[in-house]
Amino acid sequence: MKIINSTPRADGFYMPAEFSPHYGCIMIFPERSDSWQYGGYAARRAFVNVAEAISRSEHLTVCASRRQYENARHMLPDNIRVVEMSSNDAWARDYAPTFVTDGKDIRGINWGFNAWGGLEDGLYSPWDLDDKMARKLCDLYEKDMYDLGNFILEGGSIHVDGEGTCITTEACLLSKGRNPMLTKAEIENYLRDYLNVEKVIWLKNGIFNDETNEHVDNICAFVKPSEVVLAWTDDENDPQYAMSKSCYDILSRETDAKGRSITVHKLRCPKPVTITAEECGGLDTMDFQPTRTPGERLAASYVNFYIANDAVIMPFFGDPADEPARDLLMELFPEREVIPVYARDILIGGGNIHCITQQIPVFGGAE
Ligand code: KQY
DSSP states (O other): OOEEOSOHHHHTOBOOOTTSOEEEEEEEOOOOTTTSGGGGHHHHHHHHHHHHHHHTTSEEEEEEOTTTHHHHHHHSOTTSEEEEOOOSSOOHHHHSOEEEEOSSOEEEEEEEOOTTTHHHHOSSSOOHHHHTHHHHHHHHHTOOEEEEEEEEOOGGGOEEOSSSEEEEEHHHHTOTTTOTTSOHHHHHHHHIIIIIOSEEEEESOOSTTOTTTOOGGGTEEEEETTEEEEEEOOOTTSHHHHHHHHHHHHHHHOBOTTSOBOEEEEEEOOSOEEOOHHHHHTSOOBTTBOSOOTTOEEOOOTTOOEEOSSEEEEEEOSSTTHHHHHHHHHHHOTTSEEEEEEOHHHHTTTOOTGGGOEEEEOOTTOO
């Protein structure tokens, strides 16, 4: 593996859309007891359900700590590769490499990672093990890497259509805890050069109370070129309404990199999901402080799904909106099976299925 000192744009590499063919996927086994209630037992079961569903249609590698290696190997089916790799938590979307392709081979991008805001408003410290994962994974897959460690970005804060368009949120990318010394134009230039896109669509917001400073992957996702799903509520008294409406208005008047207008499918959220006192009681403290408080609203959204080769793995919350959300995704992905996974135990950690997965595009010579 070597570090490449140019940019994907200069080399003819670009980030393909998630709905393009994959070689496989990367996940990380959950463990930390201030993120995952009751020592992570229920979260591990939910991760295993997601992993099992993904592994039906593509290669999957799950990284596990030395403490969890044996348990992961025992809980995961044999067709899933388990490798021992240290991390601070389990958000593969955010710190596994973002892969780019030239149509023949793939390369990884290592963005800087500071736990969603560093000392400004980050979610834990230290984060050094997470920050090293992209490089370790490029080594593991024997893929060269663009090292952009001085630019803070998480994979969950970008979505691309693979045809020149990126969607992101201002709330996240312009937040004080990431790259405060850069202007919006400078940040956009990094996206253009490293994702190799021509157009960046800036939404203002994401999901209400999303502790990542409102990652785009919880509010909006491409389902095909020029078509997105947008997390939605019809309840005008819900603080989510104005946030989703702002996104809707921006997307409705925007065009993509190829000049096409964008079709927006409203994917209605579940009723507000809040954490219970019992769930909070199962979370260890961090720096002597509770990580969640009873009644706190969690950032529940059906948009946080993963598109595998033959399936879409989506979160269910035990809400009446579960089935209508599945019906819409089945309509939008007629070639794929839509597989629901009960995901409350992932949501309690602060993200969902998309946040715990990172796709690897197909590359020449891969089987
Ligand atoms: O949603 C994500 N991409 C990560 C959320 C991290 C939450 C840490 N508690």
